[in-house]
Amino acid sequence: MTARRAGLSAALIDKAAFPRDKLCGGLVTGRARTQYRQIFGGDLSPDLFQPHDRIAFHAGGTRLGAVQNTPRLYLTMRRDMDAHLLDLALGSGASNFTGQRIAHLDVDSPRVTLANGAVLTGQILIGADGVTSIVARALFGRAFDPERIGFALEVEAPSGPATETIRIDFDAAKWGYGWRFPKLRSTTIGVGGLQAPNPDMKGRLAQYRTDLGDGAECAVKGHFLPFGDFKRVPGRGAVLLAGDAAGLVDPITGEGIALAWQSGAAAGDAAARAIAAGKPQGALRLYRRALGPLHRGLRMAVWLRPLIFAPRLNPLFRRAFGRSSVVKGAYLRLLAGEVEYPGLCLLVLRRLPRAALRDLRRRHAER
Ligand SMILES: Cc1cc2nc3c(=O)[nH]c(=O)nc-3n(C[C@H](O)[C@H](O)[C@H](O)COP(=O)(O)OP(=O)(O)OC[C@H]3O[C@@H](n4cnc5c(N)ncnc54)[C@H](O)[C@@H]3O)c2cc1C
Numbered sequence: 001m002t003a004r005r006a007g008l009s010a011a012l013i014d015k016a017a018f019p020r021d022k023l024c025g026g027l028v029t030g031r032a033r034t035q036y037r038q039i040f041g042g043d044l045s046p047d048l049f050q051p052h053d054r055i056a057f058h059a060g061g062t063r064l065g066a067v068q069n070t071p072r073l074y075l076t077m078r079r080d081m082d083a084h085l086l087d088l089a090l091g092s093g094a095s096n097f098t099g100q101r102i103a104h105l106d107v108d109s110p111r112v113t114l115a116n117g118a119v120l121t122g123q124i125l126i127g128a129d130g131v132t133s134i135v136a137r138a139l140f141g142r143a144f145d146p147e148r149i150g151f152a153l154e155v156e157a158p159s160g161p162a163t164e165t166i167r168i169d170f171d172a173a174k175w176g177y178g179w180r181f182p183k184l185r186s187t188t189i190g191v192g193g194l195q196a197p198n199p200d201m202k203g204r205l206a207q208y209r210t211d212l213g214d215g216a217e218c219a220v221k222g223h224f225l226p227f228g229d230f231k232r233v234p235g236r237g238a239v240l241l242a243g244d245a246a247g248l249v250d251p252i253t254g255e256g257i258a259l260a261w262q263s264g265a266a267a268g269d270a271a272a273r274a275i276a277a278g279k280p281q282g283a284l285r286l287y288r289r290a291l292g293p294l295h296r297g298l299r300m301a302v303w304l305r306p307l308i309f310a311p312r313l314n315p316l317f318r319r320a321f322g323r324s325s326v327v328k329g330a331y332l333r334l335l336a337g338e339v340e341y342p343g344l345c346l347l348v349l350r351r352l353p354r355a356a357l358r359d360l361r362r363r364h365a366e367r
Helices: 030-040 078-091 134-140 201-212 257-276 280-309 314-323 325-336 341-366
Strands: 011-014 050-059 062-075 095-098 102-106 111-114 119-121 125-127 150-157 166-169 176-182 187-194 221-225 239-241
Touching: 011 078, 030 062, 030 257, 030 325, 050 314, 062 314, 062 325, 102 134, 125 134, 125 257, 134 239, 150 201, 166 201, 176 201, 187 201, 239 257, 239 280, 257 280, 280 314, 280 341, 314 325, 325 341
Parallel strands: 011 095, 050 166, 125 239
Antiparallel strands: 050 062, 102 111, 111 119, 150 187, 150 221, 166 176, 176 187
């Protein structure tokens, strides 16, 4: 959309024909909504994005708290949302090459040969082709680092009672969490986190579903998730990586939709500016500058992550989360895009020493 709006011709290639399923919780945050408004114009339609304002947090079988009137969150099915986004892109004049597998890729030209023999050349190539990106593989030899990658499993279970809330379970996976997202026609239940500390993610999902009382027969599906493993250099010259292909998933919340939209738009804008300047090879430099604040936030999130997930520290986090409306509020404001990581880091640095001291005193008194 951004490239088309800037007057470029654009070819949209996807191996899938739409509508297609994409494994995803489909939680759309306030941050994503802001991106949607800026990029696509208009607002999230309630037909596709159902608003929610209640969320419950659990850990180790204990309810840490429920929050009413949260900053607005939305739930969607990616099958519907992605078909809608494709319509918007085609409506803006992008050429449609969906349902076409890439047979060969030359990142130097850049030139793409499709399985049906068609050859597409362009000045800029944006690889927004997900976590197993063929473009990233062509650039760097592999799409992600297997030591640092995340993995998630999900089922679409039957719909629960109308009163069911969004639920997050911090203990359902190590260095990750579990989720139950009630939607119109199903309930998405999943667990995800870093892959290395969770060799039995299937067992974790089975346990989580048992804990939730979900015994329905349904297909379990899994997908990698670049959970904090973003590419410091997201491309080369006139070839840019966006979204999961660039590793842009929040290392704490697992949010990827907003970051994919933001980086896709930034890539389109960098492409337009580089072409206008007659220097397509300069696109990466412009793109990296645009992604600077996002990368800075992700680096801070990687720094904060052990406070939430490391086994030695997470009891402190959970106690603080359960007791303090400030901590819960900060988490929700982060989800909503009302606070970014620099602001959150400041809050943590200010409150952590006092919280740790209080916790130490309390545990000492309990002995
Ligand atoms: C289980 C799970 C739950 C998640 N839940 C959430 C959530 O609730 N909220 C949230 O914000 N994020 C969530 N995420 C993260 C989110 O799904 C991703 O970050 C987001 O989809 C990234 O978008 P993308 O466009 O970069 O990649 P994708 O959505 O993966 O899209 C990549 C596209 O590229 C196409 N493609 C791939 N290879 C090729 C090829 N060789 N040739 C042509 N086309 C190709 C694919 O068909 C696909 O359409 C979740 C992820 C997982 C795995």
